[in-house]
Amino acid sequence: MKLTLRVWRQKNADAEGAMSTYQVDGISSDMSFLEMLDTLNEELILRGEDPVAFDHDCREGICGACSLVINGDAHGPERTTTCQLHMRSFRDGDTIDVEPWRASAFPVVKDLVVDRSAFERVIQAGGYVTAPTGAAPEAHATPVPKPDADFAFEHAECIGCGACVAACPNGAAMLFTSAKINHLNVLPQGAPERETRVLDMVAAMDDEGFGGCTLAGECATACPKGIPLMSITSMNKEWLRATRKVKRSPHPPR
């Protein structure tokens, strides 16, 4: 396959960025999208040019590092991560636009690499169970109904890639935040911190400059792990419930 790539190039966080055009040839349909970019980078290095910087690591769809907007879609046309997108999804002669995540809470570091540390601070605000090592009761002491365990798992699958934020017209992190809240709040182990978790994480999310939810639903469509849109509804319900149980100044999710 022969392709034309239009790639966002930006030297560093402070520099102006622009789209640059490159041609790549000899692309196999069995290549992953990132292997196609590897091919481009090998050529750029030999020409003495700066290769395109992009985040990637496991290349099996689970670490959540890769993060490209391809032809306007977070992770491209298939419902998967960029590393699991294969070139058979494109046609010979195609022109492909490649951009970084676009969101005010995710500033560009270089080229296609963005700073997602805002997600870290949302988790640090309460995305855990306070269970210091060593004090754990016997695992079978607390049975968890299978539907609850399955619900928890389906939300715990979030890989923290940020596609939900990149896809959202408002740059909201509601799907990411709700996934962690729903994972932990449905479990008996998460129950003691159920209210503070949702209140604190939602507040942290707002502080990081993520936008508000207008139920556009783009996040759930872009999510490579299939976290459902209903996750946000569940979080809002949790939040409302918590505001009634915990006396705090109100800080509503937007």
Place this chain on the structure above:
Amino acid sequence: MSAAYLNYPTGAPVADTKAPAGPVAERWDTRRFEAKLVNPANRRKHTVIVVGTGLAGGSAGATLAEQGYHVVQFCYQDSPRRAHSIAAQGGINAAKNYRNDGDSVHRLFYDTVKGGDFRARESNVHRLAQISVEIIDQCVAQGVPFAREYGGLLDTRSFGGVQVSRTFYARGQTGQQLLLGAYQALSRQIAAGNVEMHPRTEMLDLIVVDGRARGIVARDLITGRIDTYYADAVVLASGGYGNVFYLSTNAMNSNATAVWRAHRRGAWFANPCFTQIHPTCVPRTGDHQSKLTLMSESLRNDGRIWVPKAKGDDRPAHRIPEDERDYYLERIYPSFGNLVPRDIASRAAKNVCDEGRGVGPGGQGVYLDFADAVRRMGRDAVEARYGNLFDMYQRITDEDPYEVPMRIYPAVHYTMGGLWVDYDLQTTVPGLFAIGEANFSDHGANRLGASALMQGLADGYFVLPATINDYLARNPRHETVTDEHPNVQEVLAETQDRLHLLLAVDGDRTPDSFHRELGELMWEFCGMARTDSGLRKALERIPQIREEFWRRIKVPGSGEEFNQSLEKANRIVDYLELAELMCLDALHREESCGGHFREESQTPDGEAARRDDAFAYAAAWEFTDTGAAPVLHKEDLVFEYVHPTQRSYA
């Protein structure tokens, strides 16, 4: 090859592993009681550096911080949650005996020593088996969503090399869920100010002062800034070195720099040739391949492995009638069948492919067939167990495994070798500890499935936090080290010179081209089957590649910016030295054991022939100089409880 490299001296044997005496089941209790403690009020005065945030590093960082130590932690990823433990699929072993199927701590201990082909230290393995049960409790308390039965209790499944069902799992994403548990515990400590987290920061060297590990040199991957960090102890949890082979199931950026630099500073490297080739990976599709993807071993519970009986049979799988198929694992190993340990399954796949019976492009594959499982359990049940793995397979190959059997082929997956550590997980550099895959301790010559997660978390949650206390209590805080110290100046200058040189060569070959060349060489000569002549060839070639590397490497850009080519090139510098040691270790070990198969040492029916008379030891190598012969130190392995036998899975 310089003949001098092969002419390695044998130094003093390992005098003391620090494992307490007494019955094996009581040793860990004894050690914990004998270990000195640090007064809780004094702990915050101690700084501990932890490099890596996978299962071992993440759990260690969180636990040490909970205990009150000041933890400074590093990862090269943009978030600690992305460490490669996240990709572990199948499960985690624990001797809970919830199934009432005859499991016990002793059986897990026995299985692990036997599975490791009698090349692991009994004391460590027994401790691992004991701690396994606590790990499950701890993870459940953290909210790890393990698979459960309808009654609400935890579900388990079987894994290779064992006959009980002791593997706990979370669909095909057990590593992800366990890592997120550790990551969340770590996040709690970061928020509390007890852990100072440095993401996108890579350790480039170790600082040793007065014979003790006192800090690291690390590079901020965004700004390129090189900084020094000081501590009272340094913990390496930087993972394995499978990426020496270029193609492996490791993450693209997993690397050996932290352990190799520590080795150069005095930490012995043990059993570097013990690498695990995993039998069930997606076969490669072409030269563009950048990494290989594992299909969890759990698939062997319900999938049946076969190839055509006839050579060169290129009919599609469904056209090959039942009586023309060779279910070779079930045929050769009737009692374990498709669940033989990984080293055996990998070699068997290689053998049938070498016979010309392989399937798929280039004949480099065997079938893993779920037709019987779908008939027996129904498609829904298969989907519930393996759905995400099937999806992943289909995405990579464009084939539907519910309709067409999967094609699999072995690939480099895990490294049992690593930094030599004593019972306390301390290396030969006082104050330097190594945990998880970075050390060599528990898996001998072959790791059983679902045991890596167990070991990573055992080391990080339970072992290291107990043993490091003893070191810190016995070594009250030394005087502060500063950048002016001559040792620090030397390490800093070496690091900066290395990076400058990489940028200055301005040759005509990319970092990847060297990495790929080295990887192909290692796969051919230090892969699934090794020979004296092949290893000698590799040992001749590696110094040549190294020389060419420093003449022709091209790294664009500068060191004072985000520069992924520079990161890669700097890691390859270390692979080019480590690869040499791996080949030397493989050459010196003239026996077959576990993942190390020497063609000269096999039984008449082609099974690995272990030589306990000559090689019942761990080989710990001491660094001397680049390209110069290392010194071999032997740790004799004593088996008091599990008596070495020829492994039989027939």
